Amino acid sequence: MRGSRTLISLxxxxxxxxxxxxxAFSQRGGSGAxxxxxxxTRLNILESGFKLSKDQKKAVKTILDDAHKSAAPMREALTxxxxxxxxxxxxxxxxxxxxxxxxxxxxxxxxxxxLEMKSLAQVLQTLEPEQRGxxxxxxxxxxxxxxxxxxxxxxxxxxxxxxx
Amino acid sequence: MxxxxxxxxxxxxxxxxxxxxxxxxxxxxxxxxxxxxxTGAPRIGIQTRTPYEQFADRLKLDTxxxxxxxxxxxxxxxxxxxxxxxxxxxxxxRLVNLALENKPDEMKPVxxxxxxxxxxxxxxxxxxxxxxxxxxxxxxxxxxxxxxxxMAGMFQPPAPRGPGGRGGRGGGQQ
Numbered sequence: 001m002r003g004s005r006t007l008i009s010l011x012x013x014x015x016x017x018x019x020x021x022x023x024a025f026s027q028r029g030g031s032g033a034x035x036x037x038x039x040x041t042r043l044n045i046l047e048s049g050f051k052l053s054k055d056q057k058k059a060v061k062t063i064l065d066d067a068h069k070s071a072a073p074m075r076e077a078l079t080x081x082x083x084x085x086x087x088x089x090x091x092x093x094x095x096x097x098x099x100x101x102x103x104x105x106x107x108x109x110x111x112x113x114x115l116e117m118k119s120l121a122q123v124l125q126t127l128e129p130e131q132r133g134x135x136x137x138x139x140x141x142x143x144x145x146x147x148x149x150x151x152x153x154x155x156x157x158x159x160x161x162x163x164x
Numbered sequence: 165m166x167x168x169x170x171x172x173x174x175x176x177x178x179x180x181x182x183x184x185x186x187x188x189x190x191x192x193x194x195x196x197x198x199x200x201x202x203t204g205a206p207r208i209g210i211q212t213r214t215p216y217e218q219f220a221d222r223l224k225l226d227t228x229x230x231x232x233x234x235x236x237x238x239x240x241x242x243x244x245x246x247x248x249x250x251x252x253x254x255x256x257x258r259l260v261n262l263a264l265e266n267k268p269d270e271m272k273p274v275x276x277x278x279x280x281x282x283x284x285x286x287x288x289x290x291x292x293x294x295x296x297x298x299x300x301x302x303x304x305x306x307x308x309x310x311x312x313x314x315m316a317g318m319f320q321p322p323a324p325r326g327p328g329g330r331g332g333r334g335g336g337q338q
Contacts, residue, residue: 086308086313089294106280107279111275114275117260118260121264124260142257142260162317163215163317
């Protein structure tokens with residue numbers, strides 16, 4: 001009896017700690033939560049760099065959510081065409097076949113790059129002139145967009161090593 | 165897995181920064197600002213394995229007998245890929261500026277140029293992969309497709325250090 005009470009107390013303590021941890025406070029892609037070193041997301045980086053207002057943050061999130069959805073066919077094609085290059089090499093196909101696979105992939109890469117840059121332009125257009133004048137934040141956003149839509153589920157994850 | 169000296173040799177960051185600054189159009193509404201000082205905003209401090217380490221791990225390369233050869237292949241490929249990578253950065257900058265100026269028609273030739281640069285980059289990746297593949301033992305070859313997936317963008321110029329700098333990707337930022 002005493003043991004089970006101790007266990008319940010322990011579980012309750014763990015629940016409280018988890019519930020009030022910075023990670024739990026932060027809302028991936030949400031709003032209102034301060035960014036912490038443990039919760040670096042693309043949106044938080046943009047918010048911090050440009051000092052986005054609540055409304056601006058919401059607008060940026062909407063832009064990138066929509067772009068992420070529209071990127072789905074490109075994302076799939078990028079994966080498929082990149083794998084086709086490896087398959088061509090593995091099966092000792094002709095150089096002509098490998099070049100064709102490379103060109104297919106390059107077309108998808110260009111389409112994705114165009115989408116990323118258009119989305120960045122949309123994001124920048126939501127800003128005030130003084131925010132856009134922050135060159136360090138612009139630079140940060142510029143590089144932050146590379147590969148932003150590669151993940152199937154979310155664009156907001158911590159920038160990782162995936163690229164194309 | 166890879167020696168630091170080898171990775172340093174891959175780093176084209178300074179060159180990219182210079183080219184980027186020089187090539188930025190004077191009347192462009194925005195430039196990347198590469199080379200400017202940091203704002204002091206929080207940096208990303210998360211440690212991840214570099215793509216090179218992931219690549220070597222995925223293939224279970226032998227540290228003594230295979231890693232040095234693969235390292236050399238990737239170093240050479242990174243050097244070969246540098247001009248294409250720089251071109252891609254510049255074209256991305258042009259794309260964002262044209263989008264800001266609402267000139268979709270002018271974006272088309274830039275996207276075409278990007279396709280050509282991306283094909284050069286992918287060609288370098290493919291040749292490097294083929295060379296690495298030729299050195300693999302039969303029991304390592306099944307993992308080659310996954311390793312090639314890791315190579316995607318491996319030779320892209322790295323993002324500058326600082327907020328939003330992706331870290332861990334690109335030629336030698338590791």
